Amino acid sequence: MEPTVRTATPDDVEAIAAIYDDQVRHSVATFDLEPPDPQTWQEKVAARGTGHHVLVCEIDDAVRGFAYATTYRPRLGYDRTREVSVYLAGDARGRGVGRALYDELLGRLRTDGVHTVLAVVAQPNEASEALHRACGFERTGVLPEVGRKQGRWVDVAFWALVLDGD
Numbered sequence: 663m664e665p666t667v668r669t670a671t672p673d674d675v676e677a678i679a680a681i682y683d684d685q686v687r688h689s690v691a692t693f694d695l696e697p698p699d700p701q702t703w704q705e706k707v708a709a710r711g712t713g714h715h716v717l718v719c720e721i722d723d724a725v726r727g728f729a730y731a732t733t734y735r736p737r738l739g740y741d742r743t744r745e746v747s748v749y750l751a752g753d754a755r756g757r758g759v760g761r762a763l764y765d766e767l768l769g770r771l772r773t774d775g776v777h778t779v780l781a782v783v784a785q786p787n788e789a790s791e792a793l794h795r796a797c798g799f800e801r802t803g804v805l806p807e808v809g810r811k812q813g814r815w816v817d818v819a820f821w822a823l824v825l826d827g828d
């Protein structure tokens with residue numbers, strides 16, 4: 663069945679948490695060191711509105727990935743910038759699901775009047791960098807050794823996409 667992208671609902675939180683927690687435990691894609699309280703995801707899902715979206719992708723009626731947009735920094739001058747993140751279950755990778763989630767998410771952010779979208783990619787992550795490049799993001803720089811996980815210092819690359827609009 664074709665992957666379907668839709669807005670996340672409270673019923674999706676368990677699946678979202680399972681996908682995310684696996685990355686917390688086994689990768690540096692996120693700098694969380696412990697799985698967050700599921701309430702964190704409930705709040706993100708409930709907080710949806712202009713410039714704040716949590717989307718899931720279903721394959722064969724099961725949530726296999728999600729993407730979301732959050733505030734970049736709380737100060738008001740940053741209000742038309744958003745940071746995006748995307749996580750898929752292992753068996754959903756490499757078949758266009760990340761792209762489908764981002765196409766929908768970026769479309770919604772454009773409609774919302776968001777001007778710039780940022781992604782922060784812990785190094786190395788070839789798949790994530792390829793996805794962001796494919797979606798039109800540009801790699802704007804690397805912050806050296808700002809994260810520590812799995813017993814090593816980790817660089818992060820910033821990727822930016824300026825959407826249409828003033």
Ligand SMILES: CC(C)(COP(=O)(O)OP(=O)(O)OC[C@H]1O[C@@H](n2cnc3c(N)ncnc32)[C@H](O)[C@@H]1OP(=O)(O)O)[C@@H](O)C(=O)NCCC(=O)NCCS
Pocket residue numbers: 685691747748749750751754755756757758759760761762782783784787788789790791792793796
């Ligand atoms: C990163 C991730 C979201 C990418 O999603 P995906 O569904 O696998 O990517 P897609 O199949 O949509 O591919 C998008 C583009 O990336 C390329 N790509 C995907 N996986 C790749 C890989 N492992 N190596 C090189 N290129 C890759 C595809 O060829 C495609 O490029 P194209 O449009 O020019 O052909 C997914 O691999 C994932 O969830 N990884 C673990 C969590 C993670 O790292 N999240 C990102 C945190 S910053």
